[in-house]
Amino acid sequence: MIEIGPFIKLQRTKQEMTQGDLAEGIVSLSYLSKIENKKTEASPEIIQLLCNRLGIELSDGVDSNLEEKCKQWYEMLYDVYDKTKIIATYKELQGMMDKSLNDSLLMFEIHKIRYYLVLRQIDKALSKINELNEMASSFNITQHYYWCKFKGNYYSHTGEFNQAMHLYKIAEDKINQIDIDETEIADLHYTISVTNSKLRNTLEVIDYANKAMDIFQKNYNFIRCAQCHILLGISYHRIKMYDKAIKNYNLAKHLGELEKNNQVIQLTNHNLGYLYSTVGNAKEAIKYYLFVVEDEEESININGRLTAITSLIQEYYNLKNYERASEMAEKAKIILNKAYDKDNHYYQLYSYLIQTYTYALNNEEEKFKSFVTDEFIPYLKHHEDYGNLVLYAKMLGNYFEENGKYKESVKYYKLANSTYNELINL
Structure with a gap:
C-alpha cells in the first residue's frame, strides 16, 4: 500500500499549493511537514481532511478497470506506438489518478519517467526522478525494479552508461523475486546488451543479446529479434569476426524487410x-x-x-x-x-564532428587546430568516447605531420595509440 505522507506532498506540489495553504485550519505547519516526510502517522480523520482539501478520494483495494488501463498504457511505452494515443491515454489516466488515492498510483508515477523519455522530454524525466526520490523508500520490490530500470533509461539517454548499467544490474537482481512477464525480462536483457555495447563489453553484449533473442523468438517478435541480430553484428565486427557480423546484419535486414x-x-x-x-x-x-x-x-x-x-x-x-x-x-x-533535443549528448557529438570537418575542408587551419585540441578532444575524453578519440587524435596527428610540426604530431599519434590499446582492452 502506498504511504500517505509522500502522496500528500506529491499532490500538494502538483497543485502548486503551499504547506500553509493545505495545513490551514487542519494541522500546524510543522505537523504537516512530519506527515509528508513520514516522521509521524496522522489519524484517519486528519488524513481525510487533508485529502478533501486536495480534492482527492481515499480508495481501498485495487480498481481492476484502472489497473487494466494502466497496464495497456505501460505496454504502449515499449512499442513503436502512436504518440498521440500515448498522450491521450496518459491524460485520461492522470485525471483518474488525481481524484483518488489507489494502489496503481505509484507504478503510474514511476512509469512517467519512461513516458517523458519516450516523448524526449528529458528535463521532465529528471524532475520526475527527483520528485520520486523521497518516496523511493516506500516502493515495494516490483516498483523498485521499474524505478531502477527507468532511471537507467534516463542515464542511458544522457550518455552516462556506467551509471545506467549499475541501475540495470540492480533491476536484474530482482527478476527472480517478482512476478513479471518474460517479455519484460527480455526487454531488460536487451537493454543491458545495448548498454554493454556502449561500454564495449563485447562478450557481455553477445550473452545478453542471445538471452533476449531466445524469448523474442519464442514470442515471434521479429523486430526485437532483428535488434538483437544488429547488436550481435556490432559485437562480431569488433572482434573481427566479419563473416559472422555480416550474417547477423543480413538476418536483421531480412526480418526488417519481412516486417516492413x-x-x-x-x-x-x-x-x-x-x-x-x-x-x-x-x-x-x-x-x-x-x-x-x-x-x-x-x-x-x-x-x-x-x-x-x-x-x-x-x-x-x-x-x-x-x-x-x-x-x-x-x-x-x-x-x-x-534535431529536437539540442542538449542531448549525440547532438553535441554530431555538432563537433560536422564543425571539425567544416574547418578542415575550408582550410581554416588555426580554427581546425584550436577547435579539435581545445574543445573536441577534451569532450571525447570526458565522455570516454574512445572510438572517436582514436579517429580524431589520428586526424590531428596527420594535420601536424603534413604541416611539418612533427613534435605535435607525435603527441597525438601517441594519444591515438594509447586510446586504441585502452579500447581493445575494455
Whole structure:
C-alpha cells in the first residue's frame, strides 16, 4: 500500500499549493511537514481532511478497470506506438489518478519517467526522478525494479552508461523475486546488451543479446529479434569476426524487410557501411551509407541520418573527394538544425564532428587546430568516447605531420595509440 505522507506532498506540489495553504485550519505547519516526510502517522480523520482539501478520494483495494488501463498504457511505452494515443491515454489516466488515492498510483508515477523519455522530454524525466526520490523508500520490490530500470533509461539517454548499467544490474537482481512477464525480462536483457555495447563489453553484449533473442523468438517478435541480430553484428565486427557480423546484419535486414520496418533496414545498412569502412572497402561503405541518407521516409530518425551522413563525410574526406565531403557537410548542418533535443549528448557529438570537418575542408587551419585540441578532444575524453578519440587524435596527428610540426604530431599519434590499446582492452 502506498504511504500517505509522500502522496500528500506529491499532490500538494502538483497543485502548486503551499504547506500553509493545505495545513490551514487542519494541522500546524510543522505537523504537516512530519506527515509528508513520514516522521509521524496522522489519524484517519486528519488524513481525510487533508485529502478533501486536495480534492482527492481515499480508495481501498485495487480498481481492476484502472489497473487494466494502466497496464495497456505501460505496454504502449515499449512499442513503436502512436504518440498521440500515448498522450491521450496518459491524460485520461492522470485525471483518474488525481481524484483518488489507489494502489496503481505509484507504478503510474514511476512509469512517467519512461513516458517523458519516450516523448524526449528529458528535463521532465529528471524532475520526475527527483520528485520520486523521497518516496523511493516506500516502493515495494516490483516498483523498485521499474524505478531502477527507468532511471537507467534516463542515464542511458544522457550518455552516462556506467551509471545506467549499475541501475540495470540492480533491476536484474530482482527478476527472480517478482512476478513479471518474460517479455519484460527480455526487454531488460536487451537493454543491458545495448548498454554493454556502449561500454564495449563485447562478450557481455553477445550473452545478453542471445538471452533476449531466445524469448523474442519464442514470442515471434521479429523486430526485437532483428535488434538483437544488429547488436550481435556490432559485437562480431569488433572482434573481427566479419563473416559472422555480416550474417547477423543480413538476418536483421531480412526480418526488417519481412516486417516492413524501415528503421531496422536502414540501421542495418548503416552498420554494414561501417563494417566495410573498417575493412577498407570505401566503395561498399559509401553505398550503404547513401541508402540511409537518401531515404526520405520519416521513419528514419534524425539520429540515424546524422550518423550516416557524418560517416559519409569521413569516407569522402579520406578519399580526398573534398567536393562530395563538403556537400555532405552542408546537408548534415541542415539535418542537425532539425534535431529536437539540442542538449542531448549525440547532438553535441554530431555538432563537433560536422564543425571539425567544416574547418578542415575550408582550410581554416588555426580554427581546425584550436577547435579539435581545445574543445573536441577534451569532450571525447570526458565522455570516454574512445572510438572517436582514436579517429580524431589520428586526424590531428596527420594535420601536424603534413604541416611539418612533427613534435605535435607525435603527441597525438601517441594519444591515438594509447586510446586504441585502452579500447581493445575494455
